[in-house]
Amino acid sequence: MSEAKATRRVTVANHTGLHIRPITLVAKLANQYRARIEVVKDRQRANAKSVLEMLSLGGQPGEEFLLEAEGEDAEAAVEALARLFAAGFHEDEAQTAF
């Protein structure tokens, strides 16, 4: 079976950047898909299903990333993740404690 690929450009839209809480949300969401999903910044890549790898990538507010997915549900995955990025990880609603 040929693997479907999908990519999407996203921006860190919340005020606090890509820290542990938004990353947890990204990883949880990514884990719902079977596709292999990576977050790419410059030449660095992180597995979107790994909190630790994404933490190591950093991410200031306004920074851009490329989402790359490969697998049968790749398109759905990047679509869902892009929405999460665009919504600023729902940070304002969450009144995050950390």
Place this chain on the structure above:
Amino acid sequence: MGEALVMDVEGFSIPRRVIPPEAVPGELERLERAVAEVSEELARNRDAMNRDLGPKYGAIFEAHLMILQDSGLRNDLRELVRQKCYSPEYAVDRVIRRYAELLHKVRSRNLADLLDIEKRLLRTLLGRPREDLSQIGRPVLVLAHNLTPSDAASLNPDFVKGFVTEVGGPGSHVAIIAAALEIPAVVGTGPCLGDVASGDTVVIDGYRGIVVLRPDAETRARFEQEAAQRRSRAAQLASLRDLPAVTPDGTRIQLLGNIEFPDEVQHCLDRGADGIGLYRTEFLYLGAQREPDEEDHFRAYSKVVRSMAGKPVTIRTFDLGADKVPHLPDPEEERNPCLGLRSIRLSLRHVPMFRRQLRAILRASALGDVRVMFPLVSTLPELRHAKMILGDVMEDLAEEGIDFNRRLPVGIMVEVPSVVVMIDRFVEEVDFLSIGTNDLIQYTLAVDRNNKDVVSLYNDSDPAVLKLIEQTVRAAQRRPLPISLCGRMSASPTYTMLLLGLGLRQFSVPPSAIPEIKRVCRSVTIAQCEAVARRALTLETARDVTRFLRGELKKYVPEFMD
């Protein structure tokens, strides 16, 4: 140079344990069990937080749980144990350190989260909070954020070959204990533990205050060569042991030892000390479960006095804050402990404790040449009060028919500037003086010697300090009264000519410094020293004084290169 043992801020030490290949399956299982246990712990915390405070609080534990369950992390851990035969503890340390560096690089604010996970894992794996320093059974160099004085006192010099602390200054108690145990130490390095792991090779150069982590072959060779040179120089100096400290023009200088523990008497005797110029008694209190009683004091003192066989032993009474004495009522919170209730002030406040110590000192005075010295005196009434209590204790002993020296010499440490200002009065009420430069510098320059941000102001060479020493020596000479100097300054060959030139004839130094100071004394005439002192007193900055004194030392005693 040796193997590092890192105590992190929490006090964990991670042994580099390379495990034998046959232990790998068992250790892997131990690792998995620890991960499972910590996962359960995190899940419990998450559920409790969700329940009690709401999901946004539980989320942090959820995040930690996801990190711990990260397949990349767990693979890394397993690989290190399986391929490199690392112990699980060491694998955790290495893997987390690597991720921590990545996080640090991107300035992530979640470094603490990662370290928190590490701590949970290590706590579970080790099942104990802190490797007991007294239990170390192999040669190591200890690197820690801080060591309490009782930590330092429990170091076994047979195995602990040196230590480094991130906080503290050269005059701090930890540094003094290191000198007492004759362990190379560098204190107050600033943050450095992040760059070193247990098992790394480390060089500690206690002479220059340098720590080298993971030295390359060339550096190792250089330090090894230097250590060999020092050993041969020490052997040379040892040949001076039975020669008196006499200047070429025939002035006899008395070199006494500073000690903390009774066992150090041997260090003093080995170096041909003329006596004990400063016997610190704090060790009796530090780390003790209960207040030392009169017998505890007496045992320690009599051991030293007997060993010194008639040579003078100057015992300094309690010189710490109340926080160091577990059984005293908790001190009010002190904003400035070094200006607070400590030392003689504390002794005068807790008279029964003070009397116990004085009774033991008096009883020991029947066994040899004992003198008593009060620390941190700042006013005449304090001195009189202390002497009055001493008089009372003497009367009690006389009534009980207990033997002691009725003419026990009483002296004070000159370490508060107010005493120098009033020195003409003090000399009339004491039998001897001992200048304690460590505190005198701190109080004169108003600088906390443990605060690395201001410690550069703390300088033995400061002209104000030199003037205070000069004034004190002059007053003692007019009387005349025996006077010695027992701060760090007296142990540094740089200052020996200056101090001789100012008129001092007695130095009390850590026993290890005796040979070097003796060498200087035997190389210079008093006339030369007086010229050095005259010139030094005209200089205006500590830097100029130090540069001048080093130059003079090199001129007269060329074998001192540093």
